[in-house]
Amino acid sequence: MARLNLRGVKKRFKSTEVLHGIDLDIGDREFVVFVGPSGCGKSTLLRLIAGLDPISEGEFMLNGRRMNEVHPSQRGIAMVFQSYALYPHMDVYENMAFGARLMGLSKTEVEARIAQTARMLQLEPLLKRRPRELSGGQRQRVAIGRALVRKPEVFLLDEPLSNLDAALRSEVRLEIARLHREIGGTMIYVTHDQVEAMTLADRIVVMNAGRIEQVGSPRELYETPANLFVATFIGSPKMAVISAERTGNALAVAGATVPLARLPAGDGSLRIGIRPDAIRLQRTPTEGSIPATVVYTEYLGENAFVYARLVDGTLVGIRTTPNDLYEPDASVGLLLDNDAIHFFSAQDGRRLPA
Amino acid sequence: MSTVTTTYSDRPGLIATLGRDGLIQIILIANTFIMLAPIVIMIFSAFKTTPQIFASPFGIPDFTNLVNFSRIWTQTNFLQYLINSFVVTGASMALILTLGTMAAYALARYEFFGAGFILMFFIAGLTLPLKLAIIPLFMLMRDLGILNNQLSLIFVYTAMGLPTTIFIMTGFIRTLPNELEDAARMDGASEARIMWSIMLPLVRPAMVIAGIQNVVPIWNDFFFPLVFIQNDRLKTLPQGLTTFMGEYSTDYGVLYAGLTLSALPIIIIYIVLSRQFISGMTSGAIK
Numbered sequence: 001m002a003r004l005n006l007r008g009v010k011k012r013f014k015s016t017e018v019l020h021g022i023d024l025d026i027g028d029r030e031f032v033v034f035v036g037p038s039g040c041g042k043s044t045l046l047r048l049i050a051g052l053d054p055i056s057e058g059e060f061m062l063n064g065r066r067m068n069e070v071h072p073s074q075r076g077i078a079m080v081f082q083s084y085a086l087y088p089h090m091d092v093y094e095n096m097a098f099g100a101r102l103m104g105l106s107k108t109e110v111e112a113r114i115a116q117t118a119r120m121l122q123l124e125p126l127l128k129r130r131p132r133e134l135s136g137g138q139r140q141r142v143a144i145g146r147a148l149v150r151k152p153e154v155f156l157l158d159e160p161l162s163n164l165d166a167a168l169r170s171e172v173r174l175e176i177a178r179l180h181r182e183i184g185g186t187m188i189y190v191t192h193d194q195v196e197a198m199t200l201a202d203r204i205v206v207m208n209a210g211r212i213e214q215v216g217s218p219r220e221l222y223e224t225p226a227n228l229f230v231a232t233f234i235g236s237p238k239m240a241v242i243s244a245e246r247t248g249n250a251l252a253v254a255g256a257t258v259p260l261a262r263l264p265a266g267d268g269s270l271r272i273g274i275r276p277d278a279i280r281l282q283r284t285p286t287e288g289s290i291p292a293t294v295v296y297t298e299y300l301g302e303n304a305f306v307y308a309r310l311v312d313g314t315l316v317g318i319r320t321t322p323n324d325l326y327e328p329d330a331s332v333g334l335l336l337d338n339d340a341i342h343f344f345s346a347q348d349g350r351r352l353p354a
Numbered sequence: 355m356s357t358v359t360t361t362y363s364d365r366p367g368l369i370a371t372l373g374r375d376g377l378i379q380i381i382l383i384a385n386t387f388i389m390l391a392p393i394v395i396m397i398f399s400a401f402k403t404t405p406q407i408f409a410s411p412f413g414i415p416d417f418t419n420l421v422n423f424s425r426i427w428t429q430t431n432f433l434q435y436l437i438n439s440f441v442v443t444g445a446s447m448a449l450i451l452t453l454g455t456m457a458a459y460a461l462a463r464y465e466f467f468g469a470g471f472i473l474m475f476f477i478a479g480l481t482l483p484l485k486l487a488i489i490p491l492f493m494l495m496r497d498l499g500i501l502n503n504q505l506s507l508i509f510v511y512t513a514m515g516l517p518t519t520i521f522i523m524t525g526f527i528r529t530l531p532n533e534l535e536d537a538a539r540m541d542g543a544s545e546a547r548i549m550w551s552i553m554l555p556l557v558r559p560a561m562v563i564a565g566i567q568n569v570v571p572i573w574n575d576f577f578f579p580l581v582f583i584q585n586d587r588l589k590t591l592p593q594g595l596t597t598f599m600g601e602y603s604t605d606y607g608v609l610y611a612g613l614t615l616s617a618l619p620i621i622i623i624y625i626v627l628s629r630q631f632i633s634g635m636t637s638g639a640i641k
Contacts, residue, residue, distance in 0.1 A: 073542030
């Protein structure tokens, strides 16, 4: 059992406030991913939960118990660090035994736990090696093993894949997903990579500039982003954001008038967000399509993306089939799929219901 | 695509390569001779009589002639001096390394008011010629009642050694990743345990450097014992050996024999620790 509640958590370093009041509830056995650009405070928030930095204001509860003043090792939380932070002068066995021994476990219990963990992570042949004799992926497994041996209720993972190469990354990602299924603890995972967030998370917490922008399942974030930040952060290629003006049942967009059935209430200016799969390309622009000029085409095998520039200068990514490629500087028309358009307020970037 | 063709101009010139490496080798070999020459002359002279030394300073002596060494043994308290030197140097080094490492760890890792000032204070100590303060130091030791007492030497040497030690160690500890200590904290280690089990093994190369840096001047110091110690039973080696430096005649052979014996422990320590010393100097250079 592990439920985490954060209530108005703030963090200040000297006079700069880096977290401006975080409210978040995390349920038992949940896999939560904090995602955001670098410097958004996601790692800081993780360190507050771990207890490595003191909380300046607000409250952190674990299973209903206030944790603000509890020592990191007494919280039942284990952490996997970005650099793995393996003790360089100890072999793999000692690295895992260090924390277990400090918990006051008996010698046989320590041995049993390490044996079990080593089996689960296939570390058995490596137990007598020093960290410097291990590959990146092996070090990563040892770092996870060291956390597992302590049998914590909550696992914190701070960008655990950022030091691995691309091929290994997807492999370890699967491994982490499998581990979460097997051991079933609550996991909090920090990354700036939205693919990791989308593939691993039960719920994603999108952070920006010390605030939570949105909390939701990967599908919710993709399909109903709460604001422009989340909309452009999740999804690749990025969602294109275009300024538009509503009059009646039509939208004036980048030198064209597009009649739309589904629109948010009220006339006036707004911003529309279009993902690459919400647009159809026309070789010859027709009535109701937005004129654009092709800039370049990305061929990816099963897909292709065409990037086109609108009259107002916005660059829009469009998904097409690999058989439907366009030459640079070709004039095309963009036909919008009304149901897939996201509407945002022109003032504060918030999502407008339509 | 995969075939790599090497044209003549791609290859570094054979002569150029050999020439540069060869030059470096020559300089290094010459340097080795320059460094070893005084030591060799010292050892050679230890087996010669004073007239022999002046007649042929570089001549190879008769190594079976141990008269000088036996005179040292019989005519001075050599063993006593040696023990005194060990006591003074050992105690000073223990204090320097313990206090220095602890201070450096605190300065490098904990944020507290005045940390920067304290570090500057210690580093300023590097620039202070302690010998200039000999008269106040003498009065201080007299008032503390530790003149003619090895404590006076140990205190002065500790004060002398701390600036370099703290300077070297603070810099080194700052290069170690913070996450290691965070990991140990998550594992439930106390601050003292982190220092002992995690940091200490990692800073050992820097401690060896700081140690060698300090042990040589302390072991060889002549000035402070000369001022603070009058009792023959408390004299250190360099001081004790002056028995053979008379006002009218100096027995150089015996003096060199004493020097050889007194240099021996340091040379042995250096050889034993040199692997750590070198790894400490290059750590951080290669990542």
